[in-house]
Amino acid sequence: MEKSEFSRNVILCNGQFPSHHIPLSILLAAHTRICCDGAANVLYKKKLQPRVVIGDLDSIEPEIKDAFADILVHNSDENTNDQTKAIQWAVSQGIKDVVILGATGKREDHTLGNISLLVAYAKMLSVCMVTDYGIFTPISSTTVFQSFVGQQVSIFSLSQNKEISSEQLKYPLSHKTLQSWWEGTLNESLAQSFRIVCNNAEVLVFQKFT
Template structure:
């Protein structure tokens, strides 16, 4: 469930096209664009960025001038633009964050961005929405709202730590997920399921109900 004061970070991957992702983009409180995504957002006609953050190596100078006062330049190359945008959001006091446009186009960027969710979740309420579903990072045992028949995958970033989940078609009890594929392609049996673990880092993916199995 999304809160009312949502900050979107729009990355430069596949631009939102699913109604769920588009509605978040339209009705969120503010949009922070990674620099390469700013032109896509302006061209979409949905809205303009509230801020553009990055090293500015992927944005036209004319657009920088057009968005004068909204562009935040980070020269460091120690982090990617998504993390720069996240740090800006945290420094600005924004705690409810949805990441859009962070998947698709390049698989290496996709994997890197998904893995960053674990770091971000330590400091904010953050989810990542794509055109096919959404990712939630968990730092403790949780009850996850779902729909009956919804496709679910569970990924452990601590492969030696046992986890349990109930309410899915294929439940497990105190079993480590040593490989990413081991928790994939599951299905919710009702309006929620639970995941239990101690000292683990877990990412859950839920597909939109209108996405084919």
Template sequence: MKMLYDCIIVANGSFPSAQLPLDYLHNAPVVIACDGAVQTLHDKGITPSAIIGDMDSIPASLKELYADRIHIVEDQEINDLTKSVYYAHQAGYKRILILGATGLREDHTLGNISLLLEYAPLFEHIEMLSDYGRFIPILRTTTLSSSPKQQVSIFPMYPYGEISTEGLRWPINHRTLTAWWQGTLNEATGDKFTVFLSPETRVIVYMQNQN
């Protein structure tokens, strides 16, 4: 498969089971693991390039095994995913895919998704992929590749600015979306769609994975 990312970060949520995220993971040039994900990666036969966190969730045997790639960050003001993202930025990676950041606890899921807007300015591209779809932070007018009838939702992260769309079944025309549900459950009509944002608007686009 064509590798679109130069670094994959694996968080400690639901480990992927669908073929698409697993293919990316097994072909990744670099895998950065939040410390809580190390055990599962090890059990799956995947060796992380770096392990980031306060190391409170990694067994002693794996601490010893992977001692040469552990980077302890004890800052309690940010979570292990953010620590891993900052490490990737400092290491110079440009195109980031985050796996394992959803599922298990809904509060972790919502928090991790919202953090994408903080991460987006650090990279050329960053997105979060689950077994069901991908979340892409959009900071400016952007055209995204799609498939006809692919399910699309647009989540406004700030209740101001205007959003318009082209290439979706139910167009949005110069609207200010003030609640998450208002931009959900749409559908691509072709092989691309465009989200037009006024300068102050920030959104996260969800695209359902295609079979």
């Protein structure tokens, strides 16, 4: 079997359904599709079989709810969103790595919430989020990223007081704290890889596809 760059465990959220070929190919190639509530409607119409459908299940069309009756996991906890319920289920099943798809592109408050939760999930399993534009990876310590010359890169710190440095980025960070979300945006890779240096921090790295 050809080794995939991405995990084959996928969580499909109920944001905008992927249209870019990279998230679409990840979704198609997945062997475990964990589906958040209303996203089941699209998955069903695409004839893609989820392993499980999780949420308060009030967004699924009745016919599709019937078709997926055996794999529904009802969870109406108001303190967590559906994406988090899906992560919790993955962890409960012993899943060690997962790619999140369809988590952005509709309501911006959901987009912000979903993206920021990556740093919490990273404490439980290996996780990234693939959108129609690029990849978000949460890190907490120094990490090397595979890249290409000219790749657009943005760095978001969720730990306002932690210092971040970089190597092989056009606009280098040197022991810098990022107070605002925009401060680490619009950087660019200078090589086949770049390095983000941090320690015990909560940092999100976005890499644009092309």
